[in-house]
Amino acid sequence: MKYDLAIVGAGPAGYIAAKKAGGEGLKVLLVEGKKLGGVCLNEGCVPSKTLLQAAKTYHHALHCEAFGVEVSDVRFNFEKANAHKTKVMDGMREGITGLMKKRKVEVLFGQATLSEGRKLTVEGENHEADNILICTGSSPTRPPIPGIDGANVVDSTGILELEELPKSLVVVGGGVIGCEFACLFGSVGVPVTVVEALPEICPTLDPDLAKILRSELTKKNVTFYVGAKVEEISGSEVKFSVKGESQTAQGELVLVATGRKPNVANLGLDDLRVDYDERGGIKVDERCATNIPGVWAAGDVTGRAWLAHAASRMAEVVVHNITGRKDHMRYDSIPSVVYTSPEVAVVGLTREQAEERGMKVTTGKIPMSVNARYLAEHPGERGLCKVVIEEGTRRLLGVHMIGGACSEMIFGAAAMLETELREEEIDEIIFPHPTTSEVMKDVFMAVR
Numbered sequence: 001m002k003y004d005l006a007i008v009g010a011g012p013a014g015y016i017a018a019k020k021a022g023g024e025g026l027k028v029l030l031v032e033g034k035k036l037g038g039v040c041l042n043e044g045c046v047p048s049k050t051l052l053q054a055a056k057t058y059h060h061a062l063h064c065e066a067f068g069v070e071v072s073d074v075r076f077n078f079e080k081a082n083a084h085k086t087k088v089m090d091g092m093r094e095g096i097t098g099l100m101k102k103r104k105v106e107v108l109f110g111q112a113t114l115s116e117g118r119k120l121t122v123e124g125e126n127h128e129a130d131n132i133l134i135c136t137g138s139s140p141t142r143p144p145i146p147g148i149d150g151a152n153v154v155d156s157t158g159i160l161e162l163e164e165l166p167k168s169l170v171v172v173g174g175g176v177i178g179c180e181f182a183c184l185f186g187s188v189g190v191p192v193t194v195v196e197a198l199p200e201i202c203p204t205l206d207p208d209l210a211k212i213l214r215s216e217l218t219k220k221n222v223t224f225y226v227g228a229k230v231e232e233i234s235g236s237e238v239k240f241s242v243k244g245e246s247q248t249a250q251g252e253l254v255l256v257a258t259g260r261k262p263n264v265a266n267l268g269l270d271d272l273r274v275d276y277d278e279r280g281g282i283k284v285d286e287r288c289a290t291n292i293p294g295v296w297a298a299g300d301v302t303g304r305a306w307l308a309h310a311a312s313r314m315a316e317v318v319v320h321n322i323t324g325r326k327d328h329m330r331y332d333s334i335p336s337v338v339y340t341s342p343e344v345a346v347v348g349l350t351r352e353q354a355e356e357r358g359m360k361v362t363t364g365k366i367p368m369s370v371n372a373r374y375l376a377e378h379p380g381e382r383g384l385c386k387v388v389i390e391e392g393t394r395r396l397l398g399v400h401m402i403g404g405a406c407s408e409m410i411f412g413a414a415a416m417l418e419t420e421l422r423e424e425e426i427d428e429i430i431f432p433h434p435t436t437s438e439v440m441k442d443v444f445m446a447v448r
Helices: 014-023 038-043 045-062 078-102 176-187 207-220 308-322 351-356 372-377 410-418 436-446
Strands: 002-008 028-032 106-109 112-115 119-122 125-134 138-140 169-172 192-195 222-225 228-234 237-242 245-250 253-256 260-262 295-297 336-338 344-348 361-367 384-390 396-402
Touching: 002 014, 002 308, 014 028, 014 078, 014 308, 038 045, 038 078, 045 078, 045 176, 125 308, 169 176, 176 192, 176 207, 176 222, 176 336, 192 237, 192 245, 207 222, 207 344, 207 384, 207 396, 222 245, 344 410, 351 361, 351 384, 351 396, 361 436, 372 436, 384 436, 396 410, 410 436
Parallel strands: 002 028, 002 125, 028 106, 125 295, 169 192, 169 253, 192 222
Antiparallel strands: 112 119, 119 125, 138 260, 228 237, 237 245, 336 344, 344 396, 361 384, 384 396
């Protein structure tokens, strides 16, 4: 059968593309190897953030006396937290299934193999499409560390399958994934050790934010070793060196969180002659088109932006271009969040990134504690809001925040970057009072 659009992978890129294309009246085929929702819904974003909220609620209950609330016998029931996680995931999958039916998208489960002429084979059945969108996502990497295949060593997928809390945890890798799981388990009383090879955790963050995040997480049973090279995992012992000095960390469970790789195996990319880079990421232009006409790629499989919402936006760009609407990706205005407690939310360029591009910039920053709402709701928690402004034009280039629920505010900053607002234009926006969002207006006083 021939389709207008065949989509391989039903994660945040795939099902969004299917929904949008189906809504435009296109005949759509959606192929998924496992479950609707992809890694994000079944093995990543949704289950991890559901458990993080459970841990945050428990931590707040332990420290609620600051608000005049007295509670005794606070306990964390991991079994019930897992049950809530499963319920959320099941509900989301049911929602996607219903949405596909509503948009008349044909869904097939199985391994898709692509071939020349925009053809694909799924479980022995042959199909053809005018356009093919590849969005097969990514999977955890496993670095060549001796002992990494031990029975007590898991990746970000395996750790979400636990039925009991470990007595202790060592996390190899202090990036976003490593820090989120460290926060989750540390907040519910599990001693956590994070071993990071680089000089600071979450190296893509503004340095001021990364430093504060590390400081705040140490209050939640998390010990950090930075500039540390892991040499071996031997049972519950992780051996590493810092500045040439050998050290060890003990963990009943070891989580390896050292990054992800694009899922491109067994797709038939070579037969299709699709270009990809040395890491396996499919090469695409700003429209998410590959070098083969009619073949597109979106999400983690491109290696361009390892974020679910970036994948969804890339899928929208693809469908827009297929249906005659000119559109392209603007990567500088994609927000990203670290769902720790406190949260980190950023969009745009850091000072360092802007200066690497030859821009002259100025920055301003204020502590979140100058904000009344933040001070009332987050006693004892450090936070910061920082902006990067282009000199001369006074155009906003970046917003970087840590503290509270900044993930719920960052979309406003993304809109400011998308519309290329200048400082004086942002100064005219009215922010409701009292809200933590007011820091995004107040911070500009520190730039002047």
